Amino acid sequence: MTKDVIALTDRMPDPWSVLAGLLAGGPDLHVRSAAEGAVVQLCDVEGRPLVSIEAPLLLHVPEEAQRLLGTTRADDKPKWWTEARASTAVPGAERLAGVFAARLTALLGGTVWPPDAPGADDPAHPVDTSGITAVPAPAAAQPAVDVLTEKVAVVLQDRPVIGMTSWLSEALRATLASERALQIVTPRHCRLTLPTSTVLTGPPTRWVVQDPDCGYYDGFSGAVLRWRDGAFQVAKDADGETPVAPAFVDVTRTGERQLLLGFRTVHQPDARLVLGGALEAAWQALTGELPTGWGTAEPANLPWSRRSLTDLAYERAPRPTWTVVVGSADRPALATLRVLRTPDGVEEDVTLAVGFHDGEKPPVSAVADLAAELATRYGLRTLLGRLREARADLSVPPRFERPPIPFGYALGPAEVAEAGAGIAARPPLPAAPVRLGTKARPGYFYPLGDGESMEGWALFETLLRHLRGTAGQS
DSSP states (O other): OEEEEEEEEOOOHHHHHHHHGGGGGOSSEEEEGGGTTTTOOOOOOOOOEEEEEEEEEEEEHHHHHHHHHOOOOOOOSSSSEEEEEEEETTTHHHHHHHHHHHHHHHHHEEEEETTOTTTTTTTSSSSOOTOOOOOOTTSSSSTTTTEOOOSSEEEEEEEEOOOOOHHHHHHHHHHHHHHEEEEEETTTTTTEOOOOOOOOOOSSSSEEETTTTTTEEEETTTTHHHHHHHTTEEEOOSOOOOOBBGGGGGGOOOEEEEEEEEEEEEEEETEEEEEEEEHHHHHHHSSSSSSEEEEEEESSSSEOOOHHHHHHHHHTTOOOEEEEOOTTTTOOOEEEEEEEEEEEEEEEEEEEEEEOOOOOOTTTTTHHHHHHHHHSOOEEEEEOOOEEOOOTTTOSSSSOOOOOOEEEEOOHHHHHHOEEEEHHSOOSSSSEEEEEOOOSEEEEEEEEOOOOHHHHHHHHHHHHHHHTTTTTTT
């Protein structure tokens, strides 16, 4: 299915080594740049792309290759990640990508992923491209897209973990700009990263899973799908019901957990403002460590730096800045951070996930103290803590996962004032709220249970009805 090949090299791919790799197709192919020079394309004689090669990324976080490719960590030295994506509509294009990657690693040291990629074992001989012709545009205008209809853009993938790579992010942007939906098709053994799963929010955008028993099903709901009218859509049986794929509900409970934390902070614009402090505090409270890396796509290639993050956000303002933040392999943790300007100031929206293996106890009790710190130092507006049964490595499989259960909710001082201080202080909950900040300008943390009982949802709904139904009263 997929025709992605990645060269993980010990040294930086310089222009000469890239040229040597490009000659994998012999002298008859054309080379051109795209995406403002960030992508190099090998094209047929008509100028249609066969293989797109992303600009090399220096991975300052060695665990990223292990997380996304399932490779064994050989050493802690930074690697250069150079990705080649072949057109799936062209027989022979994958071998062209494989020979390109193998030539880079032969010159610069390193490894090719997947190790059995066609051509990776014989980089010395160029690929015979005399009979290779790309499909006509517009279907091949963007090699990241394998099928293009009036309704959707379909991307075929077969990696252990499907990350929000730069090319996938660009494909999503271009798809939305053309008023289409994105549908990612994978085999049943593939998983998504949390950043990728969050963008596939619902129909007609979908995660489509190939299944030998039922054909295709939705990776989040299990609904059986059929290709109809230019898109994957839910199937109906004779009674008008949507069947669920048996593979989706074939689940073994492992005792693994994920602690999910979503919070929003707002700061006044100031030349001295340095972003990322709230995320850093949350990361340390829940893992005992600091983040190790960040980036604007996966793999996260930069070492963690609040100053670098702030500089990028200021450079892009007033446009929003979306980043992914990763941690060490010893304690799986991953976050997305979105920075944007609002009428209230500079807002940071954070979603943080931390994984725990069977027998480990997630630090649910630490979240109340964290909420107090965020309210006092980082302009906390809202916070929601949830616990769920899910993979400790934080990847999302195409199988049923129990929904997360809330165990705590917090309001910062501004939200308390909006709801009414008296109302916010006296919710109809079994446990009394914990005051955050000063008595004159309080925030509150509301305990909702231990995250194990579904009662947490009922308590959360009761709290929200109380706060919203009486907003503005005191």
